[in-house]
Amino acid sequence: MREDIVEWVGVDMVDWYARADMGGGVIRISEPHVNELVSANFWWLRGNDRGVVVDAGLGVVALREAIPVLFERDPMVLLTHAHLDHVGGAPEFGDRAAHPAEAELLAAGIPASLYGAELYDKLGIDAAGEPVPELMIGALPAPGYDPGTYRVEPMTLNRLLDDGDRIDLGGRVLTVLHLPGHTPGSVAVLEERTGTLYSGDVIYDGALIDNLPNSDVAAYRRSLEFLADLDVSVVHPGHGHSFDRTRLRQLAETYLRGKAQGGR
Template sequence: MCFDAAMTLPTAQPWFRIRHAGDGLTQIDEPHVSPLLQANVWWLRGRDRDLVVDTGLGVGNLRIEVPGIAEANPAVVLTHGHLDHTGGAPEFDAVLAHPGDRVHDPLPGSLHRTALLDELLPGGAPANDDNPPLLVTAVPHTGYDPAAYRLRPPVAVYPVADGDVIDLGGRWFTVLHLPGHSPGTICLYEEATGTLFSGDCVYDDVLFDELVGSDVAAYVASMKRLLELDVQVVHPGHGDSFDGDRLREIGERYLATRT
């Protein structure tokens, strides 16, 4: 494999794109990453503590570029164990995750397409894949070597289960265990406002249910459960937020292809 392409990558500073979404919510993503791995970090200010949902790839430094994100005793929740959601986890004192995914002992991951797809797809990377081999289009600082990327385990992982409640002080988010994309996929749901942080269970694009660890039957059951909730707004693992009507369209389209 040739890693020489990294030598010519530009430096992108800042690494993260930070957008304020209103009501104390901030959407953070990594624009210099392949769409395959370009995931959201959601940071919600709470009265007593903050909520951080997912942590990005771990290529850029969240704590430096997003001042304050680790200061209000945040509950840092990983929606599942894939690298684009967990890479920045070691920057926090502890994270919460469902034990169904290997968060505490992650696979190494890679910023090289073939190596990553060998890890994520049951049949390995497809032959004759003509997509760009490198999954970043820039580096966060001079000297950063994409070939040295390894997913590191969090400092501490506390398990969460379906029905657990995360209390920010006056706002309560319930953990929903919704396996299918991965065994340990969870969403966070605030019943009072119909707010859903959905991770990779639902976003407005093709849903992945054939990865290593995916389970189509479980995904179907999870989607049916999700569509029974009174959801007003979805903050997904990939792409921008959407409303409950769009959630139902995406969910029903998925179910139509799988049932």
């Protein structure tokens, strides 16, 4: 274990995750001690028959230990795409679903590290002269934790999801939207009854990433053209705060204008 980390203040495992009740049987779970680049939201939705968890965080701290109530009704974990900050906790779930285009990468093991330079290299991220964080976590999850032991376990999927698939939780139905660009198998899920979109990394209120090795700018443009016209009431994204349809349209149109001007 690196000596410069030993003196860091650890946090109790239960406190690694922050939970916010969004109302209507929806809980947002986040990891406040994680660097912004990989600090993702995941969403626990409860139906009458079962629950679903949209994405699963970094997996630095075991969800079953920190939030055992999450597993009481054997929820499905629905992965919006195969990046470490969204799938790290997924191997803990018995029922895992994602788009087929992400299945091979998930089975092989997601490139992962808590060391900034190593992670940037594994993901093919160009820092463009910006400082690279030494560590992607700002506190130790438990005394004596060694960031060098972190990895995302390979996993198989129990269900393959494609555009238009519906997931019935009992009193709550989700529709899968295949929206490639960030990754080939990026999906969002829409609860049409409430107009709630769980967007993963397809869109959030920040700089959208379309320059990873398996990103596709042309596909991303088509996905955001679709989202710009989508009738929703609220977007619960993979990063940052939630926003309404007006902001969704603004974000999509800003991206599309930038790509038109940039010629990509």
